[in-house]
Amino acid sequence: MMLYNNTRKVFIAEKVIMADTMPLRLKGLLGRTSLSDDTCMMIVPCNSIHTFGMKFSIDVLFLDEKFKIINILENLKPRKTSPIIRNAKSVVEMQSSIVNKGKWEVGDILQLMDENKYKGQ
Numbered sequence: 001m002m003l004y005n006n007t008r009k010v011f012i013a014e015k016v017i018m019a020d021t022m023p024l025r026l027k028g029l030l031g032r033t034s035l036s037d038d039t040c041m042m043i044v045p046c047n048s049i050h051t052f053g054m055k056f057s058i059d060v061l062f063l064d065e066k067f068k069i070i071n072i073l074e075n076l077k078p079r080k081t082s083p084i085i086r087n088a089k090s091v092v093e094m095q096s097s098i099v100n101k102g103k104w105e106v107g108d109i110l111q112l113m114d115e116n117k118y119k120g121q
Contacts, residue, residue: 002115003040003092007108013040013094016112020044029054029093040094042112047088050081057096062088067110 001016015038019025025043029035030053043049049060055078062071062085071085075096092110094100104110 002113003042004111004113005104005108006111007105008103010103012092012100012103012110014038014115015040017041018044029058032056035095037095037097037100040092042090042092044090046091047086048082048084049076049091049093051076051078052081054078058093059096059100061092061104061110063090063092063110065089067112069104069106069108069110072104072106 001018002011003013003016004011015036017039019028019041020043025046028043028049029041033055035041035056047062051058057075057077060073060076060082061069064070064087067090070087073082076082
């Protein structure tokens with residue numbers, strides 16, 4: 001899966017790691033030392049996160065049920081917690097990076113895309 005910003009017509013991530021079961025949501029990004037700039041983790045359902053046990057800072061997008069960005073936390077450092085974001089149904093976590101700046105803003109609508117369908121296979 002790939003994550004696309006329909007509003008800005010730009011890809012946010014070419015690889016989406018889905019955390020949509022309790023064990024995957026509990027593990028999250030723990031144990032990783034980094035993420036590449038083209039990879040993100042989507043946690044579903046989710047309206048709050050923590051970075052205890054993490055080894056790198058992350059950018060976090062909180063999405064509503066229509067995949068609209070309703071809140072953004074940039075450069076969330078290890079050993080921190082986010083506020084509970086009311087109406088958030090999922091969260092996108094990615095390595096904090098200057099490369100990704102300008103690819104999103106509150107109000108943007110995101111879309112998950114199948115990589116094979118996008119490439120016409």
